Amino acid sequence: MVREFPGATPVILLFLFCLAQFLDSFNNSALFSAIPALEVSMGMTESQSTWIISGFQLTFASFLLISGRISDVYNPKTAFVGGVxxxxxxxxxAGFVNDTIPLIVLRALTGIASSMTIPSALTLLVNVFPDPLEQARAIGLFGGCGCVANVLGLMIGAMFVEWTSYHFVFWFVTIVATPAALACVFIIPPEISNTKGNLEPAAAKWKSLDLLGITILTAALILFIFAVTSGSTDGWASVMVLVPLIISILMVIGFFCWETIIPADKAAIPPRTWFYHNFSVLFGVALFPFLWWSTVFSIFTTLWQNVFEWSAISSAVHMLPIGVAAFAISFTGPLSRMFSPKWIILTGLSFCMVATVLLALGGGKSEEYWPYIFPAFFVGSAGAMLAYTHTNIAIFQAAPSSMAGxxxxxxxxxxxxxxAIGLAGVSSIETSVEAKHGGSHEYNGRAATFWFLFAIMSIEFISVSIFYDRSTDHRPQPKHGDPGNPARRSTDSDEKINDTIIEKADLADLPV
Known part of the structure; x- marks a missing residue:
């Protein structure tokens, strides 16, 4: 079942949401191709150029929670249009800036703007596609656009750097985002907004944001990501790493203590959230997919351009199997309605483990691309996308739709x-191994990072095998405030299913 809205079809709305996801991922990956040109043009040091990427990731990750709360409490259309x-x-x-510090600041602001688009887009998407099957398809395509943008970003960024200027990497985003923002204003109907939130008075909405809790957690995340990002360049024992790391951990503890004190309906992350079925284990799986893709991108773009002396475009072309496999798998969303997400996620992790072994054993020479790297890119990217897509679908089915943002x-x-955390660890492992085994022109350090990834995936595989509970697969989403206790739901499951069907029918019949 898909809700119909005047002046817009669900396909057009899905296209707009996916376009925002594409721009967010492009904003990050395209800069990998432009970093060498930026270093030469602005005289950047290696640590400064690292912050061109890390500055975006730091603010993007840190401001997601407040963006999600705004999307749940207020009209998500406003947050989405504002972000784009x-x-x-x-x-x-950013395209007109020629100094390092202002560019890093603008990249950090870009991360904040991007963080406004993703939770609001997902809130809108869940409301447009309330039917579980249609929702699974939509979420799969939404995620697939981000993965494809990672590879196309490398390609488009390389073409701009080779044929025009790195400035066009920034201006390309403006050229695409400007008409998209205007289209969103007129095409996205206000009826998609959270009905419950719209009925609340302004004062109640403001209190529901939990500004103190969000501020504590946002500051903690900024300090934590700053610490782990700086650890690979400044050393893990340095004051610049240890002090923010310790403070951030204490602030996270303080945040969770605060969330248990205030009323659950006023909390940014109500404690019951972690007790929705499989929510915690799915959160753990979500830590992995981007780490696999980011490690592959960072290792092979550096290897191919700095060691093999390939051009930026040639390196990007050799990355295409990653995008092709990811996009193909993005259409597998409906599988989660036929099979348990547990088996699909385990299959994805298995594919990634096989691919990671191939990358660890081969890749040190250019002639090893076809027997080792090419199949590893296909199999590994397909596996990461399976895990990403079906973890995404399952986690939205585990929690109430009112908490979508x-x-x-x-x-x-x-x-x-x-x-962010994984790349810091990967960078440290690679550097320490290279210092003892031949330097950066040898493959030993890179191989060690892939064995490290293999160990992480093995832990993920075991955790999902043991802790994922299949008893609630394909059940209706829990209502707001219901932790989804299977014992409670089994006694009156028919009643709850009928209530859910009636509620969805009522929503579909609302005048729009």
Whole structure:
């Protein structure tokens, strides 16, 4: 079942949401191709160029939660349009900047604008596609656009750098985001907004944001990601790493203590959230997919361009199997309604484990691309996309639709969080091994990072095998405040299913 809205079809709305996802991923990946040109043009040091990427990731991950709360409490259309518009304006300004510090600041602001688009887009998407099967398809395509943008971003960024200027990497975002923002204003109908939230008075909405809790957690995430990002360049024992790391951990503990004190309906992340069925284990799986893709991108773009001396375009072309496999798998969303997400996620992790072994054993020479790297890219990207897509679908089915913005923020925060922490660990392992075994022109350090990834995936595989509970697969989403206790639901399951069907029918019949 798909809700119909005047002046817009669900396909057009889905296209707009996917376009925002594409721009967010493009904003990050395209800069990988432009970093060498930026270093030469602005005289950047290696640590400064790292912050061109890390500045975006830091603010994007840190501001997701407040964006999700705004989307749940207020009209998500406003947050979505504001985020896309912000991307257009900030990217336009970034294209004219020729100094390092202002560019890093603008990249951080870009991360904030991007964080406004994802939870709001997911809130809108869940409301447009309330039927579980249609919702699974839509979420799969939404995620697939982000994965394809990662590879196309490398390609488009390389073409701009080779044929025009790195400035067009920023201006491309403005060229696409400006008409998209205008289209969103007129095409996205206000009826998609959270009905419950619209009925609340302004004062109640403001209190529901939990500004104190969000501020504590946002500051903690900024300090934590800053610490782990700086650890690979400044050293893990440095004051610049240890102090923010310790403070961030204490602030996270303080945040969860605060969330248990205030009323659940006023909390940014109500404690019951973690007790929705399989929510915690799905959160753990979400830490992995972006880490796998980011590690592959960072290792092979550096290897091919700095060691093999390939051009940026040639490196991007050799990455195409990753995007092709990811996009193909993005259409597998309906499988989650036929099979348990547990088996699909385990299959995806198995594919990634096989691919990671191939990358660890081969890849040190250019002639090893076809026997090792090419099949590993296909199999590994397909596996990561399976895990990503069906974890995304399952986590939205585990929690009430009224929490879609918050759940989207938690899920996407886990993706970025896992990538940031994992890349810091990967970089440290690679550097330490290379220092003892031949330097950066040898493959030993890179192989060690892939064995590290293999160990992480093995832990993920075991955790999902043991802790994922299949008893609630294909059940209706829990209502707001219901932790989804299977014992409670089994006694009156028919009544709850009928209530859910009636509620959805009522929603479909609302005048629009």
């Amino acid at each position: 518009s912000g991307l257009a304006v900030i990217s336009l300004c 918050t759940v989207g923020a938690i899920f996407n925060g886990a993706l970025q969080f896992g990538s």
